[in-house]
Amino acid sequence: MKVSQIPYLRYTIEEGRADFEKFSVAVKNAISVDDVISARDEFLSNVIDFMTSASLSSCRFTLNTKDEFYQGEKEYYDNVTPLFQQLLVQYAAIMLSSKFRKELEGKLNPRIFKSYEIAQKAFSDKIIEELQLENSITTEYSKFMSEIVFNFEGKDMPLSVLRGYFENSDREIRKGAAQALGAGLHKNAEKLDDIYDRLVKVRDKMAKKMGYKNFVELGYYRMSRMDYDAQMVAKFRKNVETDLVPVVKKLKENIAKKFGWDKFMFYDNEVYSVGETPKPILSVDEIFKAALEMYDDMNPFVGNFMHEMIDAEAFDVLARDGKWGGGYCTTFPKYKQPFILANFNGGCGDIDVITHEFGHALAAKNVFEYGDIELEVGGMETAECHSMGMEFFCEKYMDKFFGDKANKYRYKHLMDALSFIPYGVIVDEYQQIIYENPQMTPAQRKQTYLELEKKYRPYLSYEGIEYLEEGTRWQYQMHIYESPFYYIDYCLAQTVAIGFSIAARENYDSALEKYLAFSRKGGTEAFGDLVKNAGLASPFEEGALKKIAAMVVDIVAERES
Ligand code: ZN
Numbered sequence: 058m059k060v061s062q063i064p065y066l067r068y069t070i071e072e073g074r075a076d077f078e079k080f081s082v083a084v085k086n087a088i089s090v091d092d093v094i095s096a097r098d099e100f101l102s103n104v105i106d107f108m109t110s111a112s113l114s115s116c117r118f119t120l121n122t123k124d125e126f127y128q129g130e131k132e133y134y135d136n137v138t139p140l141f142q143q144l145l146v147q148y149a150a151i152m153l154s155s156k157f158r159k160e161l162e163g164k165l166n167p168r169i170f171k172s173y174e175i176a177q178k179a180f181s182d183k184i185i186e187e188l189q190l191e192n193s194i195t196t197e198y199s200k201f202m203s204e205i206v207f208n209f210e211g212k213d214m215p216l217s218v219l220r221g222y223f224e225n226s227d228r229e230i231r232k233g234a235a236q237a238l239g240a241g242l243h244k245n246a247e248k249l250d251d252i253y254d255r256l257v258k259v260r261d262k263m264a265k266k267m268g269y270k271n272f273v274e275l276g277y278y279r280m281s282r283m284d285y286d287a288q289m290v291a292k293f294r295k296n297v298e299t300d301l302v303p304v305v306k307k308l309k310e311n312i313a314k315k316f317g318w319d320k321f322m323f324y325d326n327e328v329y330s331v332g333e334t335p336k337p338i339l340s341v342d343e344i345f346k347a348a349l350e351m352y353d354d355m356n357p358f359v360g361n362f363m364h365e366m367i368d369a370e371a372f373d374v375l376a377r378d379g380k381w382g383g384g385y386c387t388t389f390p391k392y393k394q395p396f397i398l399a400n401f402n403g404g405c406g407d408i409d410v411i412t413h414e415f416g417h418a419l420a421a422k423n424v425f426e427y428g429d430i431e432l433e434v435g436g437m438e439t440a441e442c443h444s445m446g447m448e449f450f451c452e453k454y455m456d457k458f459f460g461d462k463a464n465k466y467r468y469k470h471l472m473d474a475l476s477f478i479p480y481g482v483i484v485d486e487y488q489q490i491i492y493e494n495p496q497m498t499p500a501q502r503k504q505t506y507l508e509l510e511k512k513y514r515p516y517l518s519y520e521g522i523e524y525l526e527e528g529t530r531w532q533y534q535m536h537i538y539e540s541p542f543y544y545i546d547y548c549l550a551q552t553v554a555i556g557f558s559i560a561a562r563e564n565y566d567s568a569l570e571k572y573l574a575f576s577r578k579g580g581t582e583a584f585g586d587l588v589k590n591a592g593l594a595s596p597f598e599e600g601a602l603k604k605i606a607a608m609v610v611d612i613v614a615e616r617e618s
Contacts, residue, residue: 058369058392058394059369059370060369060370060389060394060396061370063392065113065117065130067114068103068110068111069137072106073107077103077144079099079100083096083099090161090164093155094164100148101430101431104145106391107141108390109390109392110134111141112389114130114134115131116387116389117130118130119381120380120398121379122200122379122380132196135189139184140185142180143185145176146177146180149176149177158170168283169429169431169432171283172432175283176281178278179278183266183267184267187260187262187266188263191256191259191260191263194255195256195539198256198539201248202216203381205241207219207237208240208241209222209233209237210233215376215400217376217383217400217402218376218400218402219237219238220238221402221403222234224328224334224336225334226332226333226334228318228324228325231328232322235323235525236523238525239529242524242532242533243523249532253532253538257272257491257492260275260276260492260495260541261492263275264492271492272492273489273493274287276492276542279541280437280542280546282436284583284585285584285597287489289597290485292597293482294482294485297548298482298513301478302513304475304606304609304610305514305606308610308613309476309517312328316328316331320520321517322520323522323525323530326517329468329472333462334405335465335466335469336403337403337405337458337459338460341374341401344407345367349363351457355569356569358573362419366397366418371395371418372396372397372399372411373397373399374407376402380400382400384397384400385398386418386421388421390430395422397410397414405469408455408466409448412444412447413444416443416444416447416448417434419447420434420443420444420579423576423579428579428580432579432580435579435580435584437543438546438549438550438584439584441546442575442588443575444550445474445551446550446553446554446557446575447572448554449554449555449557449558449561450565450568450569452467455467464616467616468613468617471612471613472613475606477551478552480514481551482513483506484544485542485544485548487531487537491505492541503527504528510528548596549584552601553593556588556593559608571592575587575591
C-alpha cells in the first residue's frame with residue numbers, strides 16, 4: 058500500500074480506555090502466565106492502533122501545516138496523548154505487580170520490565186495538565202518555525218532553504234546568509250524567548266510536582282534511558298572537552314589557514330575544502346535510482362527494503378511552502394511501514410537523508426520483523442547509531458552521487474561528524490544548566506550559551522553577526538524546544554558510528570555484518586552491550602574518544618591530499 062493511501066482513522070481516548078479495561082480484567086482473571094501474555098498481546102495491538110493514528114495525523118500535519126483537518130487531529134492527539142500515556146503507565150504497573158511476574162520475566166525480555174519501571178518514574182497523573190500545555194507550546198514553536206521567513210538576496214525563504222547557503226563556496230554569500238538568519242530570528246526574538254521560557258517553566262513545574270529537584274532527572278526518565286544517567290553523560294562531556302576539542306580546534310585552524318581566513322567564523326563551519334562544496338550531481342529522481350543500486354549492492358535484505366520503501370512512496374523530500382522544515386523518519390506500525398520526510402535543498406545534506414534516515418527506517422523494519430514493539434529500536438542513542446552508522450557504510454558508494462568530488466564529500470562527512478560532537482555537547486550542557494536554573498532570564502540564558510560556545514568551540518566566532526552574536530544559535534535548534542535532553546544521543550551515536558567507519562576501513566563486509574546485527578537487535582540489549590558485541594569501544598570509556606580522534610586525524614590527512 059502506498060503511504061498516501063493509508064486510511065486515517067482517529068483512535069479515541071474512549072476506545073483506549075475501553076481496551077485498557079479489557080486488559081485489566083483479563084489479567085485479573087488470568088490463571089496462567091500465558092493468559093497474561095495473551096492479554097498483553099491484545100492490548101499492544103490496541104496500542105499499535107493508537108500509535109499509528111497519532112503518527113499518521115502528526116505526519117500529515119508536517120506535510121502541510123496549513124491543512125485544517127490534520128491541524129485538528131494533531132491538536133486532538135496533543136491533548137489526549139498524555140491521557141494515553143497515563144493508561145500505558147497503569148498498564149506497566151499491572152504488569153509489574155502481576156502475580157506471574159517471575160514467570161513473565163522468564164518469558165519476556167527483562168528490559169521490558171526495566172522500561173515499565175522507568176515509565177512509572179517518568180509520569181504521574183498529577184502532571185497531565187502540564188503535559189497537555191507542553192504539547193501545545195511545542196506545537197506552537199513547530200508551527201512558528203515552519204512559517205517564519207528569512208529575507209536573503211531579495212527573496213523570502215524558509216529556514217531549510219536558507220541553511221543550504223552555509224555550504225556555499227563564496228564566503229560573502231555565506232556571510233550574507235548568516236546575517237539574514239540573525240535578522241530573521243531577531244525580528245522574532247521576543248516570541249522565541251517567550252516560547253522557550255514557557256517550556257522551561259512548565260517542565261520545571263512538572264518535575265517539582267512529581268517530587269524531583271528539577272527537570273533534569275525527569276527529563277532523563279522521559280527519554281526512557283535505561284543504560285546511562287546524567288553523571289555518565291557529564292563524564293562523556295568531560296572526555297569531549299579534554300580529548301576531542303583540542304583536536305577539532307587544530308583541524309579547524311588548519312582549514313582557516315588553508316583559506317587564509319584570519320578568523321574562523323560561524324558561517325565557515327560547514328566548509329572544508331577550497332572550491333565548490335561537493336553537491337550531488339544527480340537530479341532527485343536519479344538520487345533515488347542511485348540509492349537503489351547502492352543498497353542492492355550493499356546487501357540483499359537492505360536492497361529489498363529500499364525497493365519496498367520506494368514502491369510505497371515512503372519518501373517526501375521536496376521542500377515546499379507550508380511543509381514542516383526538518384527531516385525525520387517515522388513509522389505507521391499497524392502497516393509495518395516506515396516513512397521519511399526531508400527538505401532537499403540541492404546540498405550534500407540531501408544524500409544524508411537517503412543514508413541517515415534510511416538507517417532509521419531499516420531499524421524500524423527490523424523491529425517489525427524480529428523485535429518487540431515495546432523495546433522498539435532501542436533508546437535514541439541506539440537509534441542514532443543505526444542512522445549515523447549507515448551514513449558511513451554508504452561512503453563506499455559516494456562516487457555514484459558526487460562523481461569526482463566523492464572523496465571531497467567523504468572528507469567533509471567525516472569532518473562534519475567529528476566536529477559535530479563538540480556542538481552537540483554544547484546543546485546538552487546548555488539544557489542541563491537551563492533546567493537546573495529555571496529562573497534564568499532570557500539574557501542570562503544567552504550568556505550561558507555564549508560561555509559554552511567558548512568552552513567547546515573556542516575556534517569559532519559569531520562576531521558581527523546580528524543577533525547570533527548575542528548567544529542565540531540554540532533558538533533554531535528544534536530539539537532544545539521540542540525534545541529536551543535528546544541531543545546528547547547524537548554525540549554518543551556519532552562516536553559509535555565513527556567506530557563503525559574505522560572498522561569498515563579494515564574489513565567492510567565484517568563491519569557491515571556487525572552493523573546489521575546491531576540494527577536487528579533493536580532495543581533488546583543494553584546500549585553498552587550492543588556496542589561491545591559490535592566490537593566497538595563504549596563512548597563512556599576513558600580514552601575512547603582520544604583513540605577515535607587520533608584515527609580520524611590520520612584519515613583526514615589522507616582525504617585532504
Ligand atoms: Zn537521526
